[in-house]
Amino acid sequence: MPYATGLALQEQLFNEALPRKRELEPARHALISLTHTPVITMGKHADPHNILFSKDVLTERGVELHHTSRGGDVTYHGPGQLTVYPIIDLEDLGIGVKKYVWSLEEAVMKLLAEYGFRNTTRIEGASGVWVPGERSYDKVCAVGIYCSKYITMHGLALNVDLDTSIYNLINPCGFTDKGVTTMERLLSSSLPPMEDIEKRLIELLAQEWGISRIELATF
Template sequence: MNEIINKKVEFRDLGKMDYQEAWDFQESIFAEIVSKKIKNRNLTLDLQEKTENYVFFVEHPHVYTLGKSGKEENLLLDEQGLQNHEARYYKINRGGDITYHGPGQLVGYPILDLDNFFTDIHKYLRFLEEAIIRTLLDYQIESGRIEGLTGVWIDHIEQKNPRKICAMGVKSSRWVTMHGFAFNINTDLNFFNHIIPCGIDDKAVTSLSKELEREINLNEVKEKVKNHLVDLFEMELVN
């Protein structure tokens, strides 16, 4: 583990950004941090540089993404169908199956060097989920996890009508993370009708606005999620 610990994290709101552009942006920062870690291994402690940490918030235009373990048949649209819905489709290098990103959805991309926090990818995923669970509790909505499934779910205990409100999918190399979570806030849920979300065909998808039956202030949600991430990971905010 790095002996130089840096818990400072820069949160940056990228606004609305094309998926490919955001992916390329993530990849470049991810590569820089991994490269610095490799370089540090050959340096004495006094010459090593601290590795940076970031959390990016973004909204994407309509897009479907398929993770490494996903099946293409879980996308129910052909090329023409994608064009008709003004949606794009990418196969990507995160874990998980297929999911949808679009306007009104809060997508979070933490690029963290877990050597600065803890080297446990399962704990990392649980902390991302917990930040969303705590945010939902701020809106008086009970949510949680369902064993064997990723993400955050409403009606996760009795499971009479379990519905996913936040999807997760991450990549990690040398304990540096990328990709992250997709939290449905004011999302048009009709776009989920064109996929089998995360390969699960017997459970529904929901959004914060659907559960509360009103439009939600996205910036307000971003602030809540940020604060919970800071508390859980014991981050130091970079202004």
């Protein structure tokens, strides 16, 4: 799905949630799960120097460029990556923003552990899920969110089996001393189907938030 289309879906759900909250109506938690066509996104604090090639080169490679309201720096979305955008009311769930980010990371760490890889970690000051790499640490899942009135947008991007050479176009998340990896590389057993990974990750997220009902939009 093109990034602009996915963003429009998020904004629609976000804009529906805000008036419900003002009118004190029951919260409706939603989640969009999809795979984007190739795109580099720049968070609101992104440094343009972390995009290492011109827009013309990106276009030649079939990669779009979008500015976005999420936190963080520069990252990539594309085929072989599972992107999850929760549109949820943190106040209704009784959790703060820091704990919410922690819950996104925790669900991914539990998912990888269930599939046999338990050597995941967090890095202070760098959101996402990391694993020990050749130079330093490699990121297997990026996390970047936006939150207003305790309603969330954006979310996580889990590298399942994407071609990581595309990251040579950028300094991922602004880092020059850290790399990226995929579930396919980390798992000693065969990689489960994307649909199975998606289903289980959504279940684990719902468990982290303590909710039994969530509206799903998967693509």
